[in-house]
Amino acid sequence: MMIPLILFGSLAILLVLNVPIAVALGLATTFALLQSGLPLLVVVQRMVTANDSFPLLAIPFFMLAGSIMTYGGVSKRLVAFADALVGWLTGGLGIVSNVSGMFFSAISGSSAATTAAVGSVMFPEMEKRGYDRSFSAAIIAAAGETGIIIPPSVPMVVYGVIAGVSIGDMFLGGFGPGILMGTTMAVLVYFVSRRHGYKGSSFGGLRKLGKSFLDALWGILMPVIILGGIYGGIFTPTEAAAIASLYGVLIGFFVYKDLKVSHFPKIMQSTIVSTAVVMFIMNSAGLFGWLIAREQIPDAFARFFVSISSNPTVFLMLVNVLLLFTGMFLNASAAITILAPILVPVAIQLGIDPVFFGVIVVCNLAIGCLTPPVGVDLFVASTISGVSMARLSRAIVPFLVVLIADLVVLTYVPAITMWLPNLMR
Amino acid sequence: MKAYKNLLDAVNRGTLWIAILAAAVMSVLVILQVVFRYAIQSSLSFSEELARFLFVWTAFLGSAVALAKRAHVSIEIVVAHLPRKLKRGAILVTNGLGAIFFLILIVYGILMTIRTLDQTSAAMELSMGFVYVVVPLSGLIMLMNLVYNGYEEFMNPDIIKSEGVE
Numbered sequence: 001m002m003i004p005l006i007l008f009g010s011l012a013i014l015l016v017l018n019v020p021i022a023v024a025l026g027l028a029t030t031f032a033l034l035q036s037g038l039p040l041l042v043v044v045q046r047m048v049t050a051n052d053s054f055p056l057l058a059i060p061f062f063m064l065a066g067s068i069m070t071y072g073g074v075s076k077r078l079v080a081f082a083d084a085l086v087g088w089l090t091g092g093l094g095i096v097s098n099v100s101g102m103f104f105s106a107i108s109g110s111s112a113a114t115t116a117a118v119g120s121v122m123f124p125e126m127e128k129r130g131y132d133r134s135f136s137a138a139i140i141a142a143a144g145e146t147g148i149i150i151p152p153s154v155p156m157v158v159y160g161v162i163a164g165v166s167i168g169d170m171f172l173g174g175f176g177p178g179i180l181m182g183t184t185m186a187v188l189v190y191f192v193s194r195r196h197g198y199k200g201s202s203f204g205g206l207r208k209l210g211k212s213f214l215d216a217l218w219g220i221l222m223p224v225i226i227l228g229g230i231y232g233g234i235f236t237p238t239e240a241a242a243i244a245s246l247y248g249v250l251i252g253f254f255v256y257k258d259l260k261v262s263h264f265p266k267i268m269q270s271t272i273v274s275t276a277v278v279m280f281i282m283n284s285a286g287l288f289g290w291l292i293a294r295e296q297i298p299d300a301f302a303r304f305f306v307s308i309s310s311n312p313t314v315f316l317m318l319v320n321v322l323l324l325f326t327g328m329f330l331n332a333s334a335a336i337t338i339l340a341p342i343l344v345p346v347a348i349q350l351g352i353d354p355v356f357f358g359v360i361v362v363c364n365l366a367i368g369c370l371t372p373p374v375g376v377d378l379f380v381a382s383t384i385s386g387v388s389m390a391r392l393s394r395a396i397v398p399f400l401v402v403l404i405a406d407l408v409v410l411t412y413v414p415a416i417t418m419w420l421p422n423l424m425r
Numbered sequence: 426m427k428a429y430k431n432l433l434d435a436v437n438r439g440t441l442w443i444a445i446l447a448a449a450v451m452s453v454l455v456i457l458q459v460v461f462r463y464a465i466q467s468s469l470s471f472s473e474e475l476a477r478f479l480f481v482w483t484a485f486l487g488s489a490v491a492l493a494k495r496a497h498v499s500i501e502i503v504v505a506h507l508p509r510k511l512k513r514g515a516i517l518v519t520n521g522l523g524a525i526f527f528l529i530l531i532v533y534g535i536l537m538t539i540r541t542l543d544q545t546s547a548a549m550e551l552s553m554g555f556v557y558v559v560v561p562l563s564g565l566i567m568l569m570n571l572v573y574n575g576y577e578e579f580m581n582p583d584i585i586k587s588e589g590v591e
Contacts, residue, residue: 017519018504018585020497022488023526030529043529044537044560051481052556054473057455060448060483235459242455268445273496275448276487280497283484329500373502373587389587 003295007032007288021334025284029291043287050286051279054238055161059109060275061241062152065222065248066108067267072252072259074219075117078103081216083201084209086186091193092200093129094139095186097122101143102182103216105150106223107248109157110274111332111369115144115377119384131198134387138395141370141381142185145403148332148366150178151223152241154278155332155365159358160237162289162337163344166355167237168230171223172420173359180416181363181406188402218251231424278333285337292341302346312350316411319343320364324404327368331376335365359417363410367403370396426576433573437493440566444486451479474548478556485559489566495574505586512582520575527571530564 010031014024030043069075082099089095097118104114119140126136148155151171160167225247226240235243252259292298309315326335340361347357369377372393382392410416458472491497504515534557542554578584 014522015500016503017515017522018499018501019519019522020492020499022497023523024499026529027522027526030526040529040533041537041540044533044557048481048537048557048560051484052477054477057451057476057480060480061452061455064448064452234463239455239459242452243459245452246456265445268448269441269490272441272444272448272483272487273491273494276484276491277496277498279484280488280491329502331498334498374500 003032003036003291004297006035007291007295011288015329020280021330022280022284025281025288025338029284029288032291042290046287046290047283050283053161054236055167056157056279056282058152058157058167058238058241059154059278060271061238061245062109062154062157063274064267064271065152065241065244066110066113067271068245068248068252068259069107069219069222070113070117071263071267072248073256074107074216074248074251075100075104076121077212077216077256078107078219079118079121081212081220084204084212088200088203089190090200091190091198093122093126093131094136094189094193094198095200097126097139097143098182098186098189102146102150102178103220104143105146105148105178105182107152107219108147109152109154111144111147111366112376112380113144114147115140115380116384118143119381123381123385129198132196133385134391134395135192135196137381137385137387137392138399139189140384141375141377141392141396142399144377144380145185145366145370145399146178146182148369149174149181149359149363151175152226152244153362155336155362156358157237158278158282158333158336159340159361162340163354163358165358168227169355169421169424170358170362171227171230171237172424173355173417174362175420176416177359177363177406177410180410181366181403184402184406185399188398192398218255222247281334282337285334289337289341298342298345301342302349305346306349310350312347312352313412315346315350316352316360319347319361320407320411323361323364324367324371327365328371329374330368331374332362332365332368335368336361353414353418355421356414356417360407360411363407367400367407370400370403372396426573430573433493433569436566436569437490440486440563441490444483444490447479447482447486451476451483454479471549474546478546478551481556482559485563486566489563489570492567492574493570501585502587509582512585513579516575516578516582516585520571520578523571523575524568527564527568531561531568534558534561534564 007028011024011028014027033040079100082096086095086099100118101114104117108114123136123140151174153174156170157167160170222244226244229235229240230237344354348354369375378392382389454472454476458469462468507515538554538557541557542552544553
């Protein structure tokens with residue numbers, strides 16, 4: 001009983017003290033190891049073992065692919081296509097931001113990158129057209145929401161490795177929820193815009209639409225290549241991610257011709273830093289998770305939970321509440337590395353499909369990217385727009401209401417998530 | 426402190442470039458692995474293992490670079506709102522704890538490296554010490570950066586604020 005207390009108690013104190021999450025996980029485990037008398041060599045050994053994983057190698061490659069695509073001119077063509085497609089609707093620019101976010105999600109595995117890519121293009125446009133600044137900032141923050149739901153997705157890779165489920169199945173499971181969330185947010189933007197009288201541009205004609213579609217097609221094809229390759233048995237998810245980076249380089253150099261050799265130091269630096277931020281947490285969490293498993297904490301938690309209720313519906317509802325709360329403070333990958341080892345065994349014991357459960361977990365934590373006080377999409381949108389966190393936190397509320405309603409629907413209608421993975425199994 | 430900062434900048438630049446090199450080789454290896462399997466119909470025996478080891482190097486050295494850029498995720502909200510005096514105290518405690526962890530990585534990293542020098546990897550028969558040595562190395566660079574970051578935070582506690590525009 002002493003060891004779980006030290007483990008979780010010191011973790012909570014360290015996190016509140018602003019110790020980086022990775023260091024806090026490592027230190028909390030160290031304290032528990034000292035109590036249990038195990039050698040501290042384990043700290044180094046477990047961190048390296050966690051990192052020494054071929055499936056996790058997909059993370060830097062998806063980061064790299066997203067970064068190459070951004071420099072390679074893919075994002076502006078995705079925005080141009082979205083503009084030709086929905087820009088003529090009432091609230092056109094807002095809906096374009098939403099739809100571009102969904103498109104960009106298909107080449108990026110992170111939500112902050114999606115908000116940054118869409119926001120830097122769309123916020124100035126909405127400002128020019130007289131949109132309310134807080135509303136526009138909320139729109140671009142929300143555009144990042146689907147970044148980790150529509151494949152590829154870094155948190156899905158993390159979940160797949162920790163829970164031992166197919167990363168390909170996780171990716172396929174993300175399409176339905178991603179499209180649902182993106183579309184319902186666009187509907188919200190439409191109704192708010194109608195009330196404020198934000199007009200769209202005029203429809204540019206089918207010709208223009210067709211041309212912008214062909215222009216953007218190279219980017220939109222990326223998930224098809226990734227998933228086609230994985231399910232065609234051509235390559236593993238990690239290899240798919242590496243090939244996606246190569247694909248980004250090829251279209252950046254030869255099709256769009258926006259990519260330059262001089263971009264590469266910046267591309268590599270941003271890839272390495274964002275990879276390291278995730279991997280440092282993963283490595284410490286590998287250590288933390290190892291001690292949790294050794295102490296049989298997941299079993300104890302599962303027994304405890306099942307003794308209260310063995311109803312999957314109740315469990316999923318409690319998980320949603322727990323994760324929405326956790327997502328207010330932790331980013332998605334960190335929350336998954338800490339909580340998945342404890343929650344997944346219970347889900348399996350209650351007969352919940354671990355792929356379905358994983359997609360729900362990721363959708364939940366994606367909402368966490370939009371909730372104050374710690375929401376990475378809000379930070380990015382606030383920095384781009386200059387709208388304060390306090391005002392943005394109010395403006396985002398209608399979006400949160402819609403997303404939480406979506407989450408309830410997704411939780412109790414598993415078919416939205418599972419029809420694609422089931423089709424492929 | 427100025428001379429220390431110059432030294433630190435040079436170390437960080439060197440670290441970044443080694444990480445970039447490792448990441449670049451790792452990317453080429455995995456792409457080659459696919460190419461070899463399909464185009465040449467023979468698989469590379471060492472590519473996966475070497476790519477994994479380079480990934481370990483990239484991630485650990487990258488963690489040091491990320492620390493220099495204050496990119497690591499932490500929950501700043503509580504400390505950011507403390508009164509100045511308490512905030513200074515919290516900064517000392519936080520960085521002291523961080524230093525302890527990095528010292529553990531250095532000391533036990535060196536021990537682990539020595540212990541694994543004569544263990545060899547499965548495919549390449551490379552000494553595992555070459556993999557583990559990145560732990561004390563990056564631990565040292567992180568400790569060096571923590572000293573500077575901690576000094577900066579202590580002199581100017583306003584650095585610690587919730588992100589975004591206030």
